[in-house]
Amino acid sequence: MAVEATKIEEVLTGRVETYWYLVGKRLRKHRLAMLSLVVLILIILACIVGPYISPYKVSELGSTTEVLQPPSWKHPLGTDELGRDVLTRLFYGGRISLLVGFSSVVSALLVGIIVGAYAGYFGGFLDTILMRFTDIMFSIPVMPLLIVLSSVIPGAGVWKIVLVIAIFGWMTDARIVRGMFLSLRENEYVEAARAIGVSNNRIIWRHILPNSFAPIIVSATLGVGGNIIYEAALSYLGFGVMPPTPSWGNMLQNAQYAMAIAPWLVWSPGLAMFITVLAFNYLGDGLRDAMDPKLYR
Amino acid sequence: MRKLVEVQNLIKYFPVLGGIFSRPVAWVKAVDDVSFHIFEGETFGLVGESGSGKTTAGKTIIRLIEPTKGKIIFDGKDITKLPENQLRPIRREMQIIFQDPYGSLNPRMPIGEIIREPLLVHGIGDKKEQEERVVEIMKLVGLRPEYLRRYPHEFSGGQRQRIGIARAIVLNPKFVVADEPVSALDASIQAQVLNLLLELQQKLALTYLLVAHNLAVVRHVSDRIGVMYLGKIVEVAETKELFSTPLHPYTQALLSAIPIPDPEIKKERILLQGDIPSPINPPSGCRFRTRCRFAKDICAEKEPPLIDVGSGHYVACHFVKEGKVVEYSK
Amino acid sequence: MEREETLLDVRNLKTYFFTDDGVVKAVDGMSFTIRKGEVLGLVGESGCGKSVASLSIMQLVEPPGKIVEGEIIFKGEDLLKKTPEQMRKIRGSEIAMIFQEPMTSLNPVYTIGNQIMEAILIHQDLSEEEAKKRTIELLRLVGIPEPERRFNQYPHELSGGMRQRVMIAMAMSCNPDLLISDEATTALDVTIQAQILELMKDLQRKTGMAILFITHDLALVAEMAHSVAVAYTGKIVEYGDVYQIFKKPRHPYTYGLLSSVPSLKTEKTKTPLPAIEGMVPNPYKMPSGCHFNPRCPFATERCRKEMPELAEIEPGHLVRCFHPVAVEKEAVS
Structure with a gap:
């Protein structure tokens, strides 16, 4: 009896239902995550477009009369101690904070994926070596170390911050990826x-990695928010992005000296950071639900 | 007839790790000194219950599992110790069909890619030729070529098994290990897949090692059958011979346990006592003795060798003597 | 088998699942009866609704599933009208159930003795001492060697077959009138399956309980059941006593299933099996008319438009088909 293709009954839908299509479909049902996504897109757009449409330059100093002005029509979020427009700085600082958030996550992920993938796939001796190294990195008290470092190396560019966050931030990703590889x-x-x-490398990158994307993406989404906070903390320790380049972190740090007389200086970067981080967390939660393999039919 | 596969004294022990240093504290004797051969063009059925080592044996033969000891000769060549890079060209000749049509297909790869990957890995043809071959194979196994961009989750169990079969035969192998190819499928789909396997064997001159627990299925497609129990082969015979005159007490019990879809047949069952012992600590002597109706002292002391009782019928039992069958008695 | 009074009467049961992608009619108008002491085999492939039907009887259907219509008359009373508290009392005492995977039904942190004792103490007014005695009796009844020692063992210390025996012991603890066995031997090896089937037959004869025996394996039904209901896509397509179903199958689906199973008798090995073409339809896109029509060799225009009723074509033999198969089934099996 010949097996005829036509005899296999048509059961497939017209659309190619990829995994990501299904994830998107489920994510759209998650209201909080969708709201967060909209908020994040608005924030990102504002940060990109804002500085171009603002009549002020980022580091344009105002006249002495314009120092520490409360919000007004001219300066919707007021001015700082040097008379600079806070709204403009907020847009620009958002660029820097988001850039730091995203690029540090991506670099930490790269390291984490490579370490975790090889440790989890090959196991044995390589796994032991890599994971002990991970443990050692985990046990370094980062904040005290940075306080010491900041006194030695004063000031750092944006990319140095990214590097620092990546160097001390890849271990969680490595553990997640290793866990996924061990089971997959x-x-x-x-x-x-x-x-x-198929060669081991092709198995790692073409077969196993695409199947471990779900927790990696969730971790990355949560990580962007976390790293924005991290950058703020570093700024606070004097190791963050150095003025006059604004970031939400150093705007907040600057504001502390004038907090009593100019509370708007605290409110605007604080709220911006709060909303952004919250949105990333909700989006991460939504993605986790949407990509949960247990719900995946 | 030419022997395509020859397995000599194959042993596979899996370590049971324990203690703080993850050292082996015990060994699972999954396959323990097994020898058999498979003739070119035939289907050799390997049956047994869970823990018999049939799947391990099947996977070790194609070096998916590293053998502990013994010799595997494939197409006249000893492949037991070949390093992976020298093994790769031989992998073209021997393939495997898995039991689980869900777990054996990468959920993130379109099925066209899944079927094309073997060609890609072995560098056969350019992209266009590979795609043509994929379409040809999809038609051959009864899949619509239009579906090649679809993902595995969109297919039913039976269709997925066809995809797995397509991947296994796209390289035109000589030898295919079919590991429980239909046991995860619905009854009405099992027959379709069995028919496909039979048809492909005829068209492509394939040699099969069919690993299965369902004796009716094994009987239907196999030329010869080996019965495994706790890592040992206890009986090998041609299919007809095995079903008409099973000699090993385990084979007899196994055959009598098969349920038959006929309410008029009320069979006298040979009910085995107790459970299958653990392969970590198998009984001494004959491994079946703890459940055997005929067991005597000798069974605990000496392991019965697999002996030829004529016309390619081999049995490992103390009460079956060379050339003739000695009556079992209590 | 002598005619006895009806124990369970399921009438026009409909259990639907309301999912995001649409409504799945898992059980769509099933009716069957079980008399006292009868073994009814409910067979079908995955997606035929056999397991959902049994969960509906126990009222263990979870959302998005819902029983939308029908009556489940057990000993003259409609179970669907019972309160959850009343249902809880019936489950485990009058109706017991055993599943395919005994490991997930047993709590890994308690000994098996404790778990059976608990089941006894919930439903019966016994002292702990008596309950323990009864538990050991039950373990012996289901053929577990050294029951006193096994009493103190944990589920993971037992093999699959032993665990299934423990589940049966637990089910038998309150002398149920009806035992629902949902694929209880599917995960077991053939020789162990034979032991468990023998045990179930034996217990059934001794206690006179009725069994709803749910399986995908026709051969097991032939061996266990007095009557058989064949389900396909949530509906019963053929219903009759075991000889009618296996010797004179009239529905093309039953006939096809019986023919497609490799037989131990036939000389024609290595030849194509008469397979049923196609596959079980997508539950979201049922074909119009008879649900089996796309796979049926006898389908006509009428089959594509109308759903046939389950009609009696000889005493006690019901078939849902416009063109019942007329041949006697001799060649197969």
């Missing part, structure tokens, strides 16, 4: 790939 490498499709003769 037992899957039959990995065995099937080996039976075909």
Whole structure:
């Protein structure tokens, strides 16, 4: 009897339902995550476009009469101790904070994925070495170390901050990725790939990694918010982005000296950071639900 | 007939790790000194219950699991110790179909990619030729080529098994290990897949090692059958011979335990006592003796060798003597 | 088997699942009866609604599933009208259930003895001493060797077959009138399956309880059941006593299923099996008319438009088909 393709009944839908299509479909049902996504897009757009439409320059000093002005029509969020427009600085600072947040997450992920993937896939001795190294990195008390470092190396550019956050931030990702690889490498499709003769590297990058994206993306989303806070903390320790380049972190740090007389200086970067971080967390939660393999049919 | 696969004294022990240093504290004797051969073009069925080591044996033969000891000769070549880079060209000749049609397909790869990957890895043809071959194979296994951009989760169990079969035969292998290929499928789909396997064997001159627990399925497609129990082969015979005159007490019990879809047949069952012992600590001597109706002292002392009782019928039991069957008695 | 009074009467049961993608009619108008002491086999492939039907009887259907219509008359009373508290009392005492995977139904942190004792103490007014005695009796009844020692063992110390025996012991603890066995032997090895089936038959004969025996394996039904209901896409397509179903199957689906199973008798090995074409339809997109029509070799225009009723074509033999198969089933099995 010939097996005829036409006899296999049509059951498939017209649309190619990729995994990401299904994730998107489920994410759209998560109201808080969708609201967060809209808020984040607005914030990002504002940070990109804002500085261009603002009549002020970022570091344009105002006249002495314009120092520490409360919010007004001319300066919707007031001015700082040097008479600079806070709204403009907020947009620009957002660029820096978001840039630091995103790029530090991406760099930490790169390191974390490489370490975690090889440790989890090969296991054994390599795993022991890599994971002990991870443990050592974890046990370094970062904040005290940075306080000491900040007195030695004064001031740092944006990219140095990114580097510092990445160096001390990849370990969690490495552990997540290792965990995923440990369980996914037992899957039959990995065995099937080996039976075909697929190389270990191709198995790692083409077969296992795409299947461990879900927790990585959730962790990255939460990580962006976390790293924005991290940058603020570093700024507070004097190790963050150095003025006159604004970031939400150093705006907040600056504001503390004038808090009593000019509370708007605290409110605007504080709220911006609060809303952004909250939105990233809700989005991360929504993504986790949308990508949960247990819900995945 | 030419022997395509020859397995000599194959042993596979898995370590049971324990203690703070993760040292082996015990060994699971999954396959313990097993020898058999598979003729070119035939289907050799390997049956047994859980813990019998049939799947481990099947996967070790194609070096998906590293053997502990013994020899695997494939197509005249000893492949037991070949390093992976020298093994790769031989992998083209031997493939495997998995039991689980859900777990064995990468959920993030479109099925066209899944079927094309073997060609890509072995560098066969350019992209266009590979795609043509994928379409050809999809038609051959009864899948619509239009679906090649679809993902595995959009297919039913039976169709997924066809995708797995397509991946296994796209390289035109000589030898295919089918590890429980239909046990995860619905009854009405099992027959479709079995028919496909039979048809492909005819068209492509395949040699199969069919690993399964369902004796009716094994009987239907196999030329010869080996029965495994706790890591040992206890009986090997041609299919007809095995079903008409099973000699090993375990084979007899196994055959009598098969449920038959006919209410008029009220069979006298040979009910085995107790459970299958653990392969970590198998019984001494004959491994079946703890559940055997005929067990005597000798069974605990000496391991029965697998002996030829004529016309390719091998049995490992103290009460079956060379050339003739000695009556079992209590 | 002598005619006895009806124990369970399921009438026009409909259990639907309201999912985001649409309504799945898992059980769509099933009716069947079980008399006292009868074993009814409910067979079908995945998605035929056999498990949902049993969960509906126990009222263990979880959202988004909902029983939308029907009556489940047990000993003359409609279970669907019972309060959750009344249902809880019936479950485990008058109706007991055993599942495919005994490991998930047993709590890993308690000994098996404790768990059976607990089941006894909930439903019966016994002292702890008596309950323990009864537990050991039950363990012996289901063929567990050294019951006194096993009493103190944890589920993970037992093999799959032993665990299933423990589940049966627990089910038997309150002498149920009806035992629902949902694929209880599917996960077991053949020789162990044979032991468990023998045990169930034996207990059934001794206690006279009725069994609703749910399975995908036709051969097991032939062995266990007095009557058989064959389900397909949430509906019963054929219903009759075990000889009618296996010797004179009239529905093309039943006939096809019986023919497609490799037989131990036939000489024609290595030849194509008469397989049923196609596959079980997508629950969101049921074909119009008879749900089996796309796979049926006898389908006509009428089958594509109208759903046939379950009609009696000989005493006690019901078939849902416009063109019942007329041949006797001799060649197969």
